[in-house]
Amino acid sequence: MKHRLVFAFTAALFLAGLAAADTKDPATATKAPRTADGHPDLSGIWAFAIDLPPVTLKKEINGKVSLTDIDSSAARPAQGPVPGALPSTPAPSYKPEFRQKVKDLFDNESKTDEVFYCGKPGVPRIGPPRRIIQLPGEIVFLYEDISGDPYRIIPTDGRAHRKDANPSYYGDSVAHWEGHTLVVDVTNFLENGWFGEGGYFHTDAMHVTERLWRDGKNLAWQASVDDPKVLAAPWIMPPRVISPSTDPLEESPPCVEDDAHRLLNSDHHQQR
Amino acid sequence: MRHKISATLILVALLLAAGAVWAHHSPSAVFDMSKPFTLTGTLTKVDWYNPHITVYLDAKKDDGSIENWKFESNPPSWFRRVALARDDFAKAIGQTVTVEGVRAKAGGAYGYLLKITFPDGNSLELVVKGPLNSQ
Numbered sequence: 001m002k003h004r005l006v007f008a009f010t011a012a013l014f015l016a017g018l019a020a021a022d023t024k025d026p027a028t029a030t031k032a033p034r035t036a037d038g039h040p041d042l043s044g045i046w047a048f049a050i051d052l053p054p055v056t057l058k059k060e061i062n063g064k065v066s067l068t069d070i071d072s073s074a075a076r077p078a079q080g081p082v083p084g085a086l087p088s089t090p091a092p093s094y095k096p097e098f099r100q101k102v103k104d105l106f107d108n109e110s111k112t113d114e115v116f117y118c119g120k121p122g123v124p125r126i127g128p129p130r131r132i133i134q135l136p137g138e139i140v141f142l143y144e145d146i147s148g149d150p151y152r153i154i155p156t157d158g159r160a161h162r163k164d165a166n167p168s169y170y171g172d173s174v175a176h177w178e179g180h181t182l183v184v185d186v187t188n189f190l191e192n193g194w195f196g197e198g199g200y201f202h203t204d205a206m207h208v209t210e211r212l213w214r215d216g217k218n219l220a221w222q223a224s225v226d227d228p229k230v231l232a233a234p235w236i237m238p239p240r241v242i243s244p245s246t247d248p249l250e251e252s253p254p255c256v257e258d259d260a261h262r263l264l265n266s267d268h269h270q271q272r
Numbered sequence: 273m274r275h276k277i278s279a280t281l282i283l284v285a286l287l288l289a290a291g292a293v294w295a296h297h298s299p300s301a302v303f304d305m306s307k308p309f310t311l312t313g314t315l316t317k318v319d320w321y322n323p324h325i326t327v328y329l330d331a332k333k334d335d336g337s338i339e340n341w342k343f344e345s346n347p348p349s350w351f352r353r354v355a356l357a358r359d360d361f362a363k364a365i366g367q368t369v370t371v372e373g374v375r376a377k378a379g380g381a382y383g384y385l386l387k388i389t390f391p392d393g394n395s396l397e398l399v400v401k402g403p404l405n406s407q
Binding site: 048052053059067068069118247254258259262263264 | 302319323326347348354377396
């Protein structure tokens with residue numbers, strides 16, 4: 001009986017400790033849903049997270065006027081602090097010898113950026129996924145993008161990166177859980193892609209880490225980029241908060257760039 | 273008419289100011305934002321392509337000849353988020369529509385569509401958030 005009391009007391013203390021730790025964890029504090037294996041459930045359709053023109057539609061039908069706004073918040077850095085996010089900076093820091101190249105690329109973006117010509121944005125420029133399907137041992141990210149509608153099938157069973165994969169825009173991904181955060185490790189990129197608007201070129205040494213967690217009903221996404229060949233230090237990008245969506249994924253229409261020959265200057269911005 | 277012109281000019285000014293956050297390119301990189309114009313003609317085709325949708329208009333010139341105009345507009349993903357589909361334009365193919373827009377700086381029969389008015393008087397218009405909403 002005495003042993004049972006001691007065990008119960010110890011167990012109560014242990015559970016109380018866990019509870020105390022959990023209340024410090026933003027994901028648990030907001031009672032994020034969980035999958036059968038106990039991990040936070042990131043599944044679902046999430047808001048479109050690519051920048052769109054900040055324009056309202058004014059529709060006049062049979063004399064009745066309606067205004068429809070768009071919400072591009074998922075495409076932008078979160079406003080205000082995001083629980084669980086790492087300290088970030090607004091822009092990467094390149095080694096001094098590469099800063100002029102970044103400026104030149106940005107100044108001539110309409111000629112130098114593959115994404116302007118319907119190219120693949122790659123990771124992390126494409127941003128958070130539009131849909132997540134969370135399965136035992138793997139997680140699937142689906143995207144909508146003008147370059148096509150890419151997908152990523154990411155092992156979460158502890159396996160290592162593939163050794164036989166060709167370099168690509170989206171790289172090779174493996175993921176694991178750190179507490180309530182899914183950490184996606186991405187390597188094996190093609191050289192000379194851009195990891196962000198602004199001429200942020202990278203080499204084949206780029207290493208990206210994406211972190212995804214639940215922020216209440218929302219999804220939080222934050223990526224960091226390391227490229228020791230050109231960056232002075234790893235860049236931790238500002239986090240984004242993406243709200244759940246009922247807008248189903250739809251095949252993106254074909255991309256036919258027809259403006260480049262009409263551009264009289266290099267002034268175009270913000271593909272992502 | 274005067275109010276209509278001033279509203280269009282304000283819209284153009286706001287579009288110019290908003291250029292830094294447009295999806296593909298700033299309109300001012302391609303179009304002369306200081307010269308809004310209105311064109312009436314027959315809607316012949318609608319391309320629901322990225323990075324911009326395109327509508328085609330056959331308009332009669334002063335000498336009676338037909339000029340084939342092409343107007344690009346916002347990306348399909350924007351139209352989708354404001355609940356408009358290709359058919360909202362394409363249903364008027366073969367009919368007379370009026371387009372308000374701006375011309376390409378490079379010249380030619382090319383513009384950016386800011387408003388389209390259909391034969392039944394219904395219209396779709398791109399309005400920058402803020403001041404124009406209250407007009």
